[in-house]
Amino acid sequence: MHILFLTDNFPPEVNAPASRTFEHCREWVKAGHQVTVITCTPNFPKGRVFEGYRNRLWQSEEMSGIRVIRVWSYITANEGFIKRILDYQSFMMTAALAAPFVRNVNVVVGTSPQFFTACAAYAVSRLKRIPFVFELRDLWPESIKAVGAMQDSAAIRALEHLEMFLYHKAARIVSVTHSFKKTLITRGVSSDKIMVVTNGVDMSRFKPMLKDAELVSQLGLEGKFVAGYVGTHGLAHHLETLLDAAERVRTLPDGAVFHFILMGDGARKQALKDEAVRRGLNNVTFIDSVPKDQVARYWSLLDVSVIHLKKTDLFTTVIPSKLFECMGMGLPVLHGVAGESADIVRDEGVGIVFEPENADELVAHLVSLLQNRSAYESYKVRSLEAAKKYDRKTMAMRMLDVMAQLTR
Missing domain, CATH: 3.40.50.2000 (Glycogen Phosphorylase B;)
Structure with a gap:
């Protein structure tokens, strides 16, 4: 099986989405599958390109057997709603444009927290006629309102309509919590298509040790x-x-x-x-x-x-x-x-x-x-x-x- 995974966070970034995606992909490669990740130039959370990288239209590398394709995106610090939306949307566009050059793919995964990446994954699934899996890490845009970054408005309601569209179009939704699954069911999403795979720990790295x-x-x-x-x-x-x-x-x-x-x-x-x-x-x-x-x-x-x-x-x-x-x-x-x-x-x-x-x-x-x-x-x-x-x-x-x- 050839898995195409779209994510805007990936190592050497060290946040939770990057770690989960890398560690899952690494295990899939070990299990004998081919994995290609399309991501952007590492820059989270300061909005500065990591040393050794450049924000190019296309660059490729291999990490633990995973083919990693990095595409250009608008880079900004993790602050300011409008700039962050431009960041997300730019990656959505370049990821969707890069995906057709990845051949013989069997399934495409798009991961949140924000769901513009999932939009790209849905577009790729239609183009390649393959299943689309939505990995749900956050109830976005609800979380925007929860932290007070943006109040209820026409823009938020438009994002919520897009959110529901993606839920219904996904062949499967992989939720990181049971609570997310319950919320989606109450909003009319079929329970049969929602699977829960919680976060976990890489026990080869995180284990008891004496204080350094x-x-x-x-x-x-x-x-x-x-x-x-x-x-x-x-x-x-x-x-x-x-x-x-x-x-x-x-x-x-x-x-x-x-x-x-x-x-x-x-x-x-x-x-x-x-x-x-x-x-x-x-x-x-x-x-x-x-x-x-x-x-x-x-x-x-x-x-x-x-x-x-x-x-x-x-x-x-x-x-x-x-x-x-x-x-x-x-x-x-x-x-x-x-x-x-x-x-x-x-x-x-x-x-x-x-x-x-x-x-x-x-x-x-x-x-x-x-x-x-x-x-x-x-x-x-x-x-x-x-x-x-x-x-x-x-x-x-x-x-x-x-x-x-x-x-x-």
Whole structure:
């Protein structure tokens, strides 16, 4: 089977869509299938072309047996709604134009969060007369409204009509959460065409390890209980809650023990750094994104991982992919997200759920984990046990089976 995968994020970018796509495609190649990925020049999230690449009309490379075709797109930072739409639409056009030059394809996959990539995949499916699979990673454009980036308008309603059109035209929809599937069913999409393949963890990279001594010394973390957030610093994540918690712990008797790390990039990062300076938060360290092969070293610095999203009903339907990486690393989780992902944390016993945007609860649970070592160690053990259920290899094979059924 020859799988054509359209995605605007791919390594060396290190965000969740890039990691999921690469790790799935790698496993499909190992299983004996041919995989071609059409993507753009790596630039996320700063909107700057990565070293060693140029934003050309067409360039090709191979990664772990995957043929990767990179096409030109309008590149902008991950901020500003109009510019981002132009970014998405430009890739949609160039990806659709490049796809006809990829021969003997059996199935085409288009992935969200935004669905202009899925539009290109649908056009390719009609041109080549092959099945179109829509990988649904986000309920877009609903998430635009949820973070306040855009209010309900004629433009939003037009995007919602396009969204429903794609759902109905897809031969299969691969949803990353059960909540997304339920939402689509209530909106009239046939349940028979929706399959759930959650995110997972590459257990060859994310596994328990001692704290990296060089980084501990470099960042001055000796003797600290380190709480960390690893991921995008965007409107959806409301990381001001972590700054509030860092400010509150300073008033505790053992407050000097706690240190917070925020690692990654995004539209809100500079504002968060400025706010930390304004408050004099010397117990907060910001770290830029690092190459994929270095990420686990930085995860090793953490005693506990904080996962957080803005308090809104939409985010009760998502499962942050970093939850599975925490499991693989054997890290207890403080989970500031309600809904399906909170159920996983409780059911698997991998950490503690707190109310989103509630810094007081976050601080109380941090103190509890520091003081109750038996509970802390129990969360570590349960995390490692749970990770086996979400091995990325298993998830990749589930999605492969969906495509194999379509091409028989």
